[in-house]
Structures are given as structure tokens and as C-alpha cells.
Amino acid sequence: MPASKSTRMESTTNTRSQILDIAQDLIQRNGVNAMSYADISKAVGIRKASIHYYFPSKEDLVIDLLDRYNEQFYCLLDEIMASPESPKVKLNNYFGLFEETLSSGEQDKACLCGILTAELKTLSTPIVERVTKFYRHNEEYLEQILQSGLETGDFAFAGNPQTMARLIFSLMEGDLLIARADGGVARIQSTIQQMMALIKS
């Protein structure tokens, strides 16, 4: 029973997840509208038509990709929230997620949902909903960290945690996009440090 399940997983999931990996990589670099089945085909070593076997349409592919990406990201957020660290450390760990995105690979990848945000007006409703959900989830978690930091005395700032959470999320998405083009990891690191300085008590 575990064997048959594992076999099924390998034969059906391997190529499939490989396609998703490559697609994600290409979108984080070039955007959805500059990513094609031909690009994936070359990188995976499979024919274009075979990709349609797993993902009948490009929209299917992007939807499945976003579901996988969001689930993974939410897991990382949960880990941060569940840790016994102080709010200050939690926030730093949150910032680390964005820094790692840029510092990985050839240092030319931005946040998947950040890239899609720029192309959002060309995308279908199911995709837009998933990107929006990503914002909301991030902002809710950030708000919790900020709120508990105000209570412990880790943080001190004017205004309310919700507005601050939105500001910080916008900042990280924007800085990740810009740092990728100009400034690199050094820029995002100094931005993070500056943001911490602005809200530390």
C-alpha cells in the first residue's frame, strides 16, 4: 500500500512538479506574459503537447502553481508564528523570506505574487483571487506580529498595526522588485534594517 502509493506519486507527480518548478522560476524572472509552454518544454526536456497533458490550459497551470506556492508560503509563515521567539525576531524572520527570494539562484527572482501584481489586469478572476488572498494572508500575519510586539514593548510606532502591516507588506514587495533591478541583496538588507529602526521602541 505505501509502495503502490509511492509509485503512483513518482510517475504522476515528478514531471508535474518539475513543470511547476520551471514555470515558477520563469514567472518570477520574466512574468507570466513572457513565459510560454515552449520555454517550459526546453527546460524540462519534454514536448509542448506533453505539458498540456498535465495542465490543459496555461490558466490551469498558473492556478495550480499559485495554490502550491501559497500553501508553501503559509507553512513558512506558520512556522514563524509558532516559534517561541520574540516579536522582533519573528518580524526579522519574516523579512528573511523576501531576502532569501532575491538571494537565491542568479539573484534575479522576485516574489511570484509581486510579479503577477503588475500583470494582474491581464489575468482571470481565479488567479486574481489567489494573488489577493496572498496579500491578505501576509498582512494578517504581520498585523499579529506587530500587535504582540506593541504589547511586549518590542515595538513602538504611531498609527495602528493594520495600517502598519499593509505598509510593511507593500514595502517588501516594492523593494524586492526594485532591488532585483538595482541594488541587489544589499539594498533589500538595508531597507529591512531601516524599517526595523523605524518601529523599534
Added chain:
Amino acid sequence: MPASKSTRMESTTNTRSQILDIAQDLIQRNGVNAMSYADISKAVGIRKASIHYYFPSKEDLVIDLLDRYNEQFYCLLDEIMASPESPKVKLNNYFGLFEETLSSGEQDKACLCGILTAELKTLSTPIVERVTKFYRHNEEYLEQILQSGLETGDFAFAGNPQTMARLIFSLMEGDLLIARADGGVARIQSTIQQMMALIKS
């Protein structure tokens, strides 16, 4: 002499600037890679081939568009800098440029260079240089405003004005992109207000 010049301007520049207007609009909505000569053709009421008369290649069009856009934006920045207002008011006027971008038209336009940033890895060097120049210019002006605000006592914040300028620019670009997708003008307004609160003395 002024008459002939004016005639020449009307006959050669009118259609040309109309094309640039539409192209800018389309890019700020959908991105470069989702904008085509066919789209411009429909909106301007001219055939695709005629656009090639003014802009032989799409790259030519985008380069000329960025030159025009940057020049216009730098003029607005100069106006703000030259005014006798306080640093606090100048910064608010700067923020206003971003708020106006979103609140204009159907409320679905982001910053031209912000959109191009997401697609930057698919663009040629001459275009990348112009987008990067836009960042630098904005950040330099912001740094000046912040510096003079520290001197007058309008502002008080940890860290140096350069890092703060970069943070604020990243914030505005990011928030404009996200607000367009979720939150609208209300979001960008509360982000601006929150940012002001963080650096006011």
C-alpha cells in the same frame, strides 16, 4: 516661420503623441508584454503598419515613451523642489504624484516604471537604463527633501536620509501596484499618512 513650425508640429507630432499616449495607458494597465501594435491601432484609429512609420520597432516606441515620461516626471519633481513650501509639504506633494496616478481614469493604472520593473528581465539594455535612471532620480530628490526636513526639524527618524529615501520610493512603487489590485485609493492614502507619521518629529 512660427506658422510653418506649428504646421510641421501638428502634422508630424499629433498622431505620434497620440500613439505614445495610448501606449503609455496600455502599459500602465497591462504591462509591455501584453501591449501590442494591434491594441494601439484600434484605440488610435490607425492601421498597424502606420505605427511602424513613427516607431519602426516596439523597442523604439518604449524608449521614446520612457524619455517623454521621465522628462515630464522630472519637471513635476522640479516644481515641487522649487516651491517655497516646507519639507513636510514637499513630501506630501511628492506622495500626491503617486496617489494621482492611481486615482486618474478607471483607477487601474500603476506607475509606468513600476510596471516595467516587473518585466525588466525581458527588456533591452536601453530600456533598463531609463527605468533605473527613474529610480535614481526619484531617490535623489527624496533624499534632498528628507535632508532639509531633518535640518528644519520637520522630520525626525533613525538612520540616514539616503536609506530612508530608498525605503520611501520602494514603498510608493509597491503600494501603488498593490493598491491598484486591492484597496484602491483609500489604501494608498492611509499608507502615505502612516509613512508621514513615522518620520514626523
Added chain:
DNA sequence: GTCTATATAGAGATAGAC
């Protein structure tokens, strides 16, 4: 300057053999 017509390449997608 603007048009029609066309070249060429690439996109997403389907049918059917193996």
C-alpha cells in the same frame, strides 16, 4: 503619412499514433 498585403515567427491548444 496612411493604406493593403504579406512575410515570418511564436503563441496556446488539439488529434491521434505509439
Added chain:
DNA sequence: GTCTATCTCTATATAGAC
């Protein structure tokens, strides 16, 4: 599951008439 072959549509771009 992966292939070849093909369809349809759209993209950028050019040639040449008016």
C-alpha cells in the same frame, strides 16, 4: 504519458501602392 503533426490566432515587421 509522451510523441508527431497540425490548427488557429496573434505578434512584430516589411514592401510597395496611393
